[in-house]
Amino acid sequence: MVPAPRIDVFLGYDRERELKSFDETKKGVKGLVDAGVTKIPRIFVRNPSIKMMDGRFDNAKDLKFGIPLIDFNANNENPTLRSDVVKEVGEACKIGVFQVINHGIPLSVIDKMLESVKAFHEQGTETKLQYYTRDSKKSFVYNSNSSLYHLPRTDWRDTFTSVMAPFPPEPEDLPPICREIMLEYSEHMKKLGATLFEVVSEALGLEKNCLSDMECGQGQVLLGHYYPPCPEPDLTLGALKHTDIGFLTLLLQDHIGGLQILHENEWFDVPSTHPGAFVVFVGDLLQLITNDKFKSIYHRVISKREGPRISVASFLRPQVTEAYTSRLYRPIKEFVSKENPPLYKETTFKGYTDLYLQKWQDETPILPYLKLSQESDKDY
Numbered sequence: 001m002v003p004a005p006r007i008d009v010f011l012g013y014d015r016e017r018e019l020k021s022f023d024e025t026k027k028g029v030k031g032l033v034d035a036g037v038t039k040i041p042r043i044f045v046r047n048p049s050i051k052m053m054d055g056r057f058d059n060a061k062d063l064k065f066g067i068p069l070i071d072f073n074a075n076n077e078n079p080t081l082r083s084d085v086v087k088e089v090g091e092a093c094k095i096g097v098f099q100v101i102n103h104g105i106p107l108s109v110i111d112k113m114l115e116s117v118k119a120f121h122e123q124g125t126e127t128k129l130q131y132y133t134r135d136s137k138k139s140f141v142y143n144s145n146s147s148l149y150h151l152p153r154t155d156w157r158d159t160f161t162s163v164m165a166p167f168p169p170e171p172e173d174l175p176p177i178c179r180e181i182m183l184e185y186s187e188h189m190k191k192l193g194a195t196l197f198e199v200v201s202e203a204l205g206l207e208k209n210c211l212s213d214m215e216c217g218q219g220q221v222l223l224g225h226y227y228p229p230c231p232e233p234d235l236t237l238g239a240l241k242h243t244d245i246g247f248l249t250l251l252l253q254d255h256i257g258g259l260q261i262l263h264e265n266e267w268f269d270v271p272s273t274h275p276g277a278f279v280v281f282v283g284d285l286l287q288l289i290t291n292d293k294f295k296s297i298y299h300r301v302i303s304k305r306e307g308p309r310i311s312v313a314s315f316l317r318p319q320v321t322e323a324y325t326s327r328l329y330r331p332i333k334e335f336v337s338k339e340n341p342p343l344y345k346e347t348t349f350k351g352y353t354d355l356y357l358q359k360w361q362d363e364t365p366i367l368p369y370l371k372l373s374q375e376s377d378k379d380y
């Protein structure tokens with residue numbers, strides 16, 4: 001007997017079947033654009049009620065609130081400058097986002113990384129197809145929408161993902177077109193990450209090795225995003241509203257723009273006009289261990305008629321080894337007192353990741369699920 005199609009009662013169509021046929025092309029969103037679609041398939045159309053919940057959809061403001069642009073003066077050892085940087089980073093982390101320039105990473109590496117992500121996504125379909133997978137254990141995972149079957153909406157974007165640290169992939173497991181630069185770039189991310197963890201520790205008034213001793217940034221996951229031009233940009237998003245899970249994210253973007261942050265209930269554009277700048281996001285776990293002193297921030301990417309847009313996200317987070325299931329993160333004692341009781345329960349990185357994947361589709365924040373009740377009188 002042929003099973004009855006599972007029609008989604010809210011959408012009035014068999015979403016799962018349409019997701020599957022999109023997935024089976026293995027050509028991603030780029031494949032749709034190459035085929036010349038002028039209307040986006042309905043799996044990409046956002047539910048209008050979600051669009052409203054999102055606040056302002058178009059015309060994000062870019063004037064009232066400026067995202068801090070922090071000059072790291074990488075080649076200057078002047079201690080006064082360093083203390084300024086620490087102060088600026090501390091202020092910015094209270095909001096959850098800033099940009100870094102003069103970070104010491106050569107522009108040639110940055111340009112090559114962006115070009116190679118583009119080249120990977122634009123190479124001949126036959127070569128690219130062999131990397132298309134939903135098996136997250138693979139060293140190099142290329143697909144469209146990693147949570148395709150688990151979320152009620154689909155992003156106008158294709159992405160590849162690799163865990164780069166603490167154990168980089170075998171070079172032969174990476175596609176030749178971006179192999180060398182991925183390995184080189186991730187070393188730079190490790191170094192810049194180490195500097196950032198020192199500065200952030202100091203900004204918190206802690207020993208400079210404090211966060212690295214807690215193994216906050218030993219792991220690194222690299223995502224190469226490709227946002228094709230979209231024929232109906234008002235109906236979909238390139239990346240839905242989310243906070244990042246780990247401790248810090250270093251994001252490199254090209255000049256196209258589209259990244260926005262939610263600040264005091266309004267969306268603001270993140271400028272894409274500083275070549276080689278990194279956008280740094282505070283992740284949920286940094287908010288948790290600082291007991292809300294530093295905050296993770298909602299961000300999203302709107303779709304555009306122009307494109308493709310390329311970005312590279314490096315998630316700095318605990319490593320995924322035994323520590324993943326055993327090391328506990330909780331508000332650190334320096335931020336906890338009788339007047340400031342701990343706000344969150346302790347969690348492992350795995351515990352938090354599982355919770356995130358389970359709850360994410362609500363588009364509501366995940367951290368409140370770990371909130372302790374105010375009456376908690378835990379010893380600290």
Ligand SMILES: O=C(O)CCC(=O)C(=O)O
Nearest residue numbers: 223225253259301311313
């Ligand atoms: O592409 C972007 O600008 C944002 C990507 C992002 O937010 C992410 O990978 O978590």
Ligand SMILES: [Fe+2]
Nearest residue numbers: 242243244299
């Ligand atoms: Fe993100």
